[in-house]
Amino acid sequence: MENTVELVREQIAQSWSRARLSGLAPSDTLEDFSVSDVDRRSRLLSAAEPVLDRMDNVLRGSRYCVILADRDAKLVDIRFGTAAVRALVESTGAVVGRTFTENTSGTNSIATVHELRKPVSVRGDEHYMESMKMFSCYGYPIVHPVTRRIEGVLDITFLEPDDNPLLEPMLGNAVSDIQDRLFEETRWSEQLLxxxxxxxxxxxxxxxxxAIAEEIFLENTSAGTLLDAVDHAALRALTDDPVHRQGVVRSMTLSSGVRATVRWERPASGAGIVIEIDPLREGSCSRPAAPLIRAEKKREATVSVSGEPGSGRTTVLSELAGNAKFFDAVDLVTSDPHEWMTLVGAALADSAGAVVIEHVHLLSPAIARSLYVKLQSATAWFAVSSSSGAAVSAEHRQLLTACSSTIELSPLRTRKHEIPGFVRTFLAQVPRGYDRRITAAAMTALMGYDWPGNLTELRTEVTEVAARRSVGDITARDLIRPTAGAPAAGLGTLDAAMREAIVRELERHGGNKRTTAEQLGISRTTLYKRMKDLGIVG
Structure with a gap:
């Protein structure tokens, strides 16, 4: 018994240390972190709901609550024995849609079970956050019986005096029932797919x-002759969208160079997807064109291009504008604002010209207002670029309305199926790159990384790897960023939003860590830790 107690206490001590290193303080509250939507059609909820209903009936009227979290430690269902327990639990910020990792909620039997992948009990003062110390809880991981991956965590929470030795075995039996239902549902899903x-x-x-599911890949004969392992990895990336039932990729370049339209549909939640591939009439080509946005410049349609850093704003503007005069708001750090505005104004007054102004979100409100006036009277065609969500002042928002059309560039992490095409294009731009081959395992690793620097970071990765291995296939062992401990695909909603906020603030403040930390309301130590955890380069 003493050894068991020591083990639990060691687990708790290590959990406290992880929470502290993440920048979380015991006095922090869950209200500091956002709440996101829950997919009620998920495989986990489908399997768990009857079990939760049964537990709800057993515990009704008692001072207990049952909490279900998904594989990202987001709370997806909570059942309360009494209204009083509901009020106490929700007063801590524990509500459906909130993420319970150790970075956000410290030590408890959801976050710590999620971290350790094993059952954990946390009693009273063992909780890291002060607001939770009135409770005790048991938590069990829910592991898929086929894939052996964690699907979620089931927890029973109660006031410390109400502990009961029967709670833990009851929880274990409930988890076993959910896992059995996951197995049965997997068999049903396979038949449906x-x-x-x-x-x-x-x-x-x-x-x-x-047809693709977690452990299934089916293809007919014509697909077998058209696709290779790299195409399979790219198409599998489409299964990362758990919410939408169907979708279309209008143009995708396969490894063979064939461009095709790809349509996919999910028969039911958790059942995988069926993909139909229609080669375009233009057929195959020996060297696929760069899969970048193509657009014809129209002088009457001025354009605002926005996107995250590295998403290809300059490339798109160059294709739109041709031989336009380019101005960059970054230059105002070392240039005289009056002189800069005079040059921009002169270019905008040339009716035969074209003007591009980049990074307008970096302009001061006064200069943004002055530029808006000049754009209103411009006779030249013009376009501007800005970082997504960075135009926070009224002057910046007004400036963007001077353009008659908008192009919003999606971050690379939301279109991972395009990564093989980009990789082939970037390889073709290095010496003897056309003859280089990247293995399917390496391509899968590239698509498993979230690329916070978007296309710029991917191009840098391909160039550096190609330089390091001048002959032979590029394998997963040759990669730099996807194997350097940066976050893989599937970041939770909270982490994705946090990364986006940090990247945006870093860009707004020219990479200044102190100012960025102040604007985000965190210490510089916490900022550095979060940047490392979220794979933010800078």
Whole structure:
């Protein structure tokens, strides 16, 4: 018994240390962190709901609550024994949609179970956050019986005096029941996916079709001759979208150089997807064109291009504007603002010219207001670029309305199926790059990384790796960023939002860490820790 107590206490001490190193203080509250939507159609909730209903009936009227968290430690269902318990638990900020990692909630039997992947009990003062010390709790991981991946955490929380030796075995039995239902649902999902694949193949009369789930890959004969392992990895990235039932990728370049339209549909939540591939009439080409946005410049349609740093704003503007005169708000750090505005004004007054002004979100409100006036009377065609969400002042928002059209560039992490095409394009731009081959495992690793620096970071990765390995295939061992401890795909909603906020503030303040930390309301030590955890380069 003493050894067990020591083990638990060691787990608690290590958990406290992790929470402290993340920048969390015991006096912090869960209200400091956002709440996001919950997909009620998820595989986990589908399997857990009948079990939760049964536990709800057993515990009704008692001072207990049952909490279910998903694989990202986000709370997706809470059942309360009494209204009084509901009020106490919710007063701590524990509500559906809030993420309970050790970085956000410290030591408890959801966050610590999620961290350790094993059952944990946390009693009273063992909680890291002061607001939770009135409670005790038991937590068990829910592990998928087929994939062996963690699907969630089931927790029973209660006031410390109400501990009962029967709670822990009851929780273990409930988790076992949920895992059994996950197994049965997996078998049902496999049958559903196979039926949808057969119908798609029959309807398409041999045209390429595949079906993908976590442990399943099906393809008909025509798909087998058209696709290779790299294409399979790119198409599998489409399964990362757990919410939408269907979607279309209008143009995707396959490894063979063939450009195709890809349509996908999810038969049911958690059942995988069926993909239909329609090669475009232009057929294959030996050297695929760069999969970047193409647009014809129209002098009557002025343009605002926005996107995250590295998302390709300058590339798009160059294609739109051709031989335009480029001005950059970054230059105002070393240039005289009056002189800079005079040059911009002169260019905008040339009716035969074209003007591009980059990073307008960095302009001071006064200069942004002055530029808006000049754009209103401009006779030249013009375009501007800004960082997504960075135009926070009224002057910046007004400046963007001077453009008659808008292009919003999506971050690379939301279109990972395009990464193989970008990689081939970037390889083709290095010496002897056309002859280089990247293995399927390496491509899968590239698509598993979230690329906070977007296309710029991906281009740098490809260039550096190609320089380091001048001959032979590029393998996963050759990669730099995806193997350097940066976050992989599937960041939780909170972490993704936190990373986006840090990247935005760093750009607004020219990389100044002190000012960025002040604006975000955190210490510089916490900022450095979060940047490292979230893979932010800077």
């Amino acid at each position: 196979f039926g949808a694949f057969q119908r798609a193949s029959a309807r398409r009369r041999g045209a390429p079709a595949i």
